[in-house]
Amino acid sequence: MQICAARPFAADHASSREARWRPHDLLRLNHLRQFDGEPAWIHESFERAPYAVVRRAPAADGFVAIGLRGVERxxxxxxxxxxxxxxxxVPPEALARHSPLAERNALPAFAALAALQRxxxxxxxxxxxxxxxxxxFELTTQVPTVTLSSDLDLLIRAPEKISHDTAMQLxxxxxxIAHRVxxxxxxxxxxxxxxxxxxEWATSKARVMARHARGPQLVIDPWAPAHGDA
Structure with missing residues (x-):
């Protein structure tokens, strides 16, 4: 996030443990609370598509950390x-078989997704x-968001350890597919x-960067028991 609102709760009430909301899940909201100093584009964007993405940040009971996106990158x-x-x-895996509006199929990101679906x-x-x-975001909202230069971002659930060889195959x-499109x-x-x-995992780095609600951290084994509270 390039800009962030002030926490609406005391910092010592925040926790990174919340199983219901996972990073990259999209939430449809019925209301967007206003914060001092927020950018002018926020509420216009929310009216266009009342969705936010769950982000990695601690939150107090009753709150979830979210990210909003506008028209510009x-x-x-x-x-x-x-x-x-x-x-x-809407979790990412619920979108794995979704397709965009017909006139958007030719965009490279959607072409790459279609190749994976086939x-x-x-x-x-x-x-x-x-x-x-x-x-x-576009598959969920049907609001044009993908451009000709947009990457295809994927989330792969990996609760169990993946070998470096399997990761390299992936x-x-x-x-x-990326090269073709x-x-x-x-x-x-x-x-x-x-x-x-x-x-990073596929290329067998000694340590990899793990993005966590507490902040990024370098780890040797992302599946080690010590990291089970992520």
């Missing part, structure tokens, strides 16, 4: 929603996965330690 805002404001939730025996078979970022498969396919593994880039 630079328009990103972190804030908090009250649980009473939430109407429904691949019944590809490297992603057996994994729980789904699109995030602008692709996931990476090679996704990069081949001319964009990047950026995949993140959701592990007990938090989100890690597939490319």
């Amino acid at each position: 630079s328009q990103r805002y972190g804030t908090w929603a009250h649980l009473d404001d939430i109407e429904s939730l 691949d019944a025996v590809g490297a992603l078979t057996g994994f729980v996965w789904g699109p995030t970022g602008s692709t996931g 990476l090679n498969h996704l990069q081949a 001319g964009i990047r396919v950026d995949a993140q593994l959701e592990t007990p330690a938090g989100g890690i880039a597939l490319v």
Whole structure:
């Protein structure tokens, strides 16, 4: 998030433990609370698409950390929603078989997603996965968000350890599709330690960056028991 609202709760009341809301889930909201100093585009964007994405940040009981997006790439805002404001939730994996409006099919990000959807025996078979970022947002809201240069962002659920070899197979498969359509396919593994880039785990780095509600941290094994509270 490039800008963030002040917490609507005391810092010592915040916790990173909340199983109901997971990073990258999209929330449909019935109300957006106003905060001092928020950007002028916020409420116009919310009226256009009353959705927010769950972000990695501690929140007190009764709140969830969310991110809002505007029309421009630079328009990103972190804030908090009250649980009473939430109407429904759409996790990335619920979008894995969704398609855009017909006239949007040719955009590279959607073409890459369609290639993955057609691949019944590809490297992603057996994994729980789904699109995030602008692709996931447009599939959920039907509001044009993806552009010709948009990457395809993916989330791959990885509650159990994935070998480096398996991760490399996944990476090679996704990069081949990305090369065919001319964009990047950026995949993140959701592990007990938090989100890690597939490319980092696949290339056997000694430590990988895990993105967690408490902040980013370098870890050796994202599945180690010490990280089970992510």
